[in-house]
Amino acid sequence: MTIPPGWPILGLGLLYIAIAVAVVLALRLLWQRSAKALADKPGMLRPIAIAGGVLAVLAALLPWVTFRFNDGPYPDLATLQFFDEPWGVTGFRLFVLLLGVVAIAAPFLPVPARRVERAIGLGLIALGLVNTIFPLISGGGFGAITAADGAFAFGGVATLVAGWVVATSAKAGPLEPLPHWNPKVPRLLAYAVLVVSYVVLLLVVAWMLDAGTDPDGNTNTYAGPIFLSLLSFLGAALGALHAFGFLGWLTALSERHRVFSIGVLVVCALALPFTDAGTDYWMTIAVNVGVYAATAIGLNIVVGLAGLLDLGYIAFLGIGAYIAANFSGAAASALHVELPFVLVAVIAAIVAGIFGAIVGSPTLRVRGDYLAIVTLAFGEIFRKAAQFNIGGMTGGANAIPNIPPINWFGRDFSAPLTIGSVRLPSGVLYYVLIMVLVALVMVIFANLKNSRIGRAWIAVREDEDAARAMGIKTGQVKILAFLIGAMLAGLAGAVFAHKTSTVAYNSFQFIESVTLLAAVILGGMGSIPGAVLGAALLLVLPEKLRDLQDWRLFFFGLALVVIMRFRPQGLMPDRHRRAELADEGADGVPIEELNVPDAPDGSTAQAVAR
């Protein structure tokens, strides 16, 4: 009797899953036990944090399994290499070293040490996971971590343990309250802080995009782990900055000086092409990020503010794109007219808006899940109509190719640009255009949100009956949300059509709608920077994880699940959502300490207090 070929794999897979589940359960138990044991021993913070920090420093100096390019028959596969010169520490090992040092120092500094340790611990765990799992996969399974030539790679495991210990130290005694820095500082100081912070942000973004790129400009095979390591480190650094109140202060400062910060942000964004990330490749991706960000902000009006789930939102981007394609003078277009881009963009927005209002009109009758189904159906109808060229405007399965680039004052937007002696990558003009558009969309969103209309949207989301009892005509208000949201998507679609030069029905699949929704939720519902960050992450991560191949989507999904588990309010939540879903009240007081009534919203509070 022979075993069918698939069985050993299946058995092995089940074994791995069983091991993983067992490990997770055991760790969970250990975590709960240690948290309980430490709860009333604040004095244990220092010894545990120091032990974890020292272990992290050691881990950085220990041998690691890492990668080296080889010219052998399997250039894509890693060969194992062991560091054995302890002081030549660079890359992720440098991050581990730095975090370890901070973990040791934090309890002796006048900072909320437990919050800092918690951030650092999680960062170390992430670093350890990335740099342990990746060799396991690319280096040929668990075998990779066994001894070779009598040497053994300890670094990864040691970092994981160090991260665990550091995170545990945060459980010794209660978390400190978040320090609240007064945002009422002299105007000049505020401006200086904002400028420096945003410039640093620009440099960090460029650094991240550039991570894993070789000096010759090609993407490194190991860009994925290099990028993820950097991300883990930056996450820990941000967490630590948040811990002593800096991020909250910065947010408050930007809110106080909104116009100024938007200005600085726009200038910084426009400076990106001048950095190391200013390549053709990243410009293309950045334009896509911009298109998705603008669309996600539009969706944010519908989902984040008005609380209406839309599962077919990509259709509005598609409508905008097809409108632009048809007025572009492309040979395959149905209209053969060429209008100026600005006019086309306006038409695209208006048509998309009309469709938005039509799709939104069932909100007068259906609520909640039923509305989501209606929007889902609309998305599919749109895609099918485009595929079969119903209406004759979409080119059907042949798409509408060869859409000419935008041309203003004789300048072709797809050509490279030279300013003085600096040669900027091609597509940079599209980048500038989409950044201006995103800034515009941000202003639109912010203005609407802080207005009578925006408050009405939020009121409808919170309690529709109560909103009606306040004199809000909820039907009109909801349709308006759909209309304006769709207009923004249509606007983005017009840029998209010209940049990609081909508009095809399969750019507007259900998964794209899901991606948009994920960008909104990941970033934080109702939050503008959140939507941009979400869109950026969702488009940049897959690029960076390319070398993970089949594992790419798996890790991507896993990352989303983990983020949503530990940060249900999103990465950069809106103030309201933050209070609703986080363990902190609006002023950073843990919600358990606030006087939260039992009814009728107490249930959420309790669920969060856990």
Added chain:
Amino acid sequence: MTATTAPVLAARDVSMVFGGLTALAEVSLELHEGQILGLIGPNGAGKTTFFNCLTGLYTPTKGSVTLRGDRLPSDPARVTVAGVARTFQNIRLFPSMTALENVLVGRHARMTQGPIASLFHGPAYRRGEADARRRSLELLEFVGLRGLDDELARNLPYGDQRRLEIARALATDPAVLLLDEPTAGMNPQETEAARQLIFAIRDTGVAVVVIEHDTKFIFSLCDHVSVLVQGRLLVQGTPEVVRGDPRVIEAYLGKPPEEVEAEVRQYAEEAAHSTGTAGTADPADSAEDLDTEGGSR
């Protein structure tokens, strides 16, 4: 308080039938300028249903509701615009908006900025917004929530949430305010503050209807009390008439009138005592003293 003037709000023969259940049977009621009208009745009597019929949340099976002679539409938003505001029995604030934002939502119907103005934030827009803010802050202060404008509604203590709901309703500039169990779950001090607040609201020219189970509270607050039992109006009249009516005693109070009267007197005395005002047996007489405190607590 004189029944000779035309009523502000008048319900005529309002009936509400759910399936086979008659929740309201031909309820007629008049509310006059400057009046505080109490609506009492056992659980399930139909009090909340009556409010829902008045505010257009339910369309009455039969009957009509008029505000200053004009028939009210069966659409809550338009009823509010017409001038009838309400609070809910189970508090229904917008929990993750701040106290100020909640009241600002109440201003919605009295503001005129459309989407275009909201987009551009021009001078006229800003003036309207500043006015709304000023009025909302005044209202927060009026109900005693001064300084809490930036607090999320969900984080407010229970009593403050009830007060905030009243401020939000007042922000709609109502002619008539309907309060559904405004003191449910409040402690005695808070209840007393609420009573003074309601007097103060009445003194600003808003006619008030209050549903409450606490009969002592109602009898010491209202000029006029209606008793609803099983969807029917059993008795209506001044507190003295109502609490002396044998049918009310049987159906609702379950106590002889003397005992009720004694309780009410004692209650009013305690209340007056606790706020330091000269004790008078009839709290309505001392409303002017009380409301200044209620307004600036």
